[in-house]
Amino acid sequence: MNISKVAVIGAGLMGSGIALVAAMSGFEVALRDVDQSVLDKAMAMAKKALDRAAEKGKLSTEQAEAALGRLTPCTDLKEALAGAQYVIEAVPERLELKKQVFAELDRLAEPEAILATNTSELSIASIAAATSTPERVIGTHWFFPPQIMKLIEVVKGGQTSPATLETTLRFCTDLGKETVVCADAQGFITSRAISVLIAECLRIHQEGIASIEDIDKAMRLGFNHPIGPFQLVDMSGVDVVFHALEGLSQEYGERFNPTQEMAKLVEGKNLGRKTGKGFYDYGGK
Template sequence: MKTIAVIGAGTMGNGIAHVFAQCNFSVHLIDVSPTALEKGLATISKNLDRMLAKDKIKSSDKENTLSNIKTFTTLKDGVANADLVVEAATENLEVKLGIFKELDVLCNEKTILASNTSSISITQIAAVTNRPQKVIGMHFMNPVPIMPLVEIINGYSTTQATTHTIMELSKNLGKTPTMVNDYPGFVANRILMPMINEAIETLHHGVAGVQEIDTVMKLGMAHPMGPLQLADFIGLDVCLSILNVMYDGFKNPKYAPSPLLVNMVMAGKLGIKSNEGFYDYTESKKAEKIAEQFNS
């Protein structure tokens, strides 16, 4: 594989583009918004500067990485000649199905189509294409340049050849790929989201405050970040979306989102992205400092 198209220049998309470009792949970063593309490239540049400051890369590595990325605002141009397309759009079923329908028409029949979805069925996504055997999940962890895991999700029709290709590709990125099967939430979020949801319920019922809950989990369970702070980092809207997917998929009340989470999302309190969630990030550079702390 030489050319990788990444759809979406947000937090996950620019991180995925960063990792592929740093490993000398030709990357096509696609977003309908020119502003999002500019912001995505600025984020990649800033993250490379952090690596440079820590002597993890050289100046020439930064220049080479950025030169490997081209930006596109149209899907047709961006996926042309791509060997692999990684979709990292918003965690919304209809949006993803629409994208994959287009990709199936626009891409070469040999192109593998991957989704970075954290909870939506790969089998369902693959079903809207004429190449379900070449559709797979590549669930990168945030922040992508730092976190070593890639959760590889097989859809019902994903072939062994496709899985092998993506597993080896992930290893070439310096990641640790772990293969799982296609059930709501897969492994990572099936375990993580109920924990976050229970932490929110613990707060909702007045058992303890935000900092107390996070302190217990950090110092008592050796978690690098407390569950409420992690929820802010992920995005409370994303947490709610994933919990809804699992609740709909399993019909089990243990996956029902906390009313407090629902209300916070309705009120626009989404975490770092909105400068307020369980913590207040309105102070200058506060959100960036937390992200840097996590990245270190």
């Protein structure tokens, strides 16, 4: 299948970046959100990023303008999906919401279009079950920020067809990304592996063995991690990681259990950078 138009559903942190990468790679992109102000913010971010790339000489001014011209924001789902051969969903990580979106995609997307989800850990099969065509549903797990991170983790649902996988791998290469392929097990490779490290670091702190600052420093300088696990949790949202750990612990056992200390932060709405305080204090929002 030849892909010329991509529809990205959800223009938040991830969707806005994914849409920009696709536009910069030469695809026509429809970026759809239910919230017009989110679309305005996404378009302003794209313009700023493209201007900066042109200033730095990474793109010519004409190329930057053309990339921005390929990006069309819209609130109408039908309009976004018309003529799109590849659809990437990036709405919040709630199974019921994803199923609702996929039921709509099943109804309104082009019959041949591939339907990809950017879920970080939910089952591809349960999302695909909301459609009548699970063979065209696949996971494409991007990383933040999408413009910078090289990897897309491609997740095969139980019924994902070989053609869907093959087209997806080719599409990811056309986007300038590297891929790994993974079966549909909760947390895939990356969310499962990083979560167990986070859970262990939470316990090292709760047991009084080392400070948050020193655990982060140890991971940065000892293992060349770009940021420490507590900094990562604060960046992703303490609540988001807490719920992910709970889900993984139900699936794989207590090695993923979050700590009481983390539960207290969630209860107190100290959710990391977005609220101004999490494991670290950012001095307000």
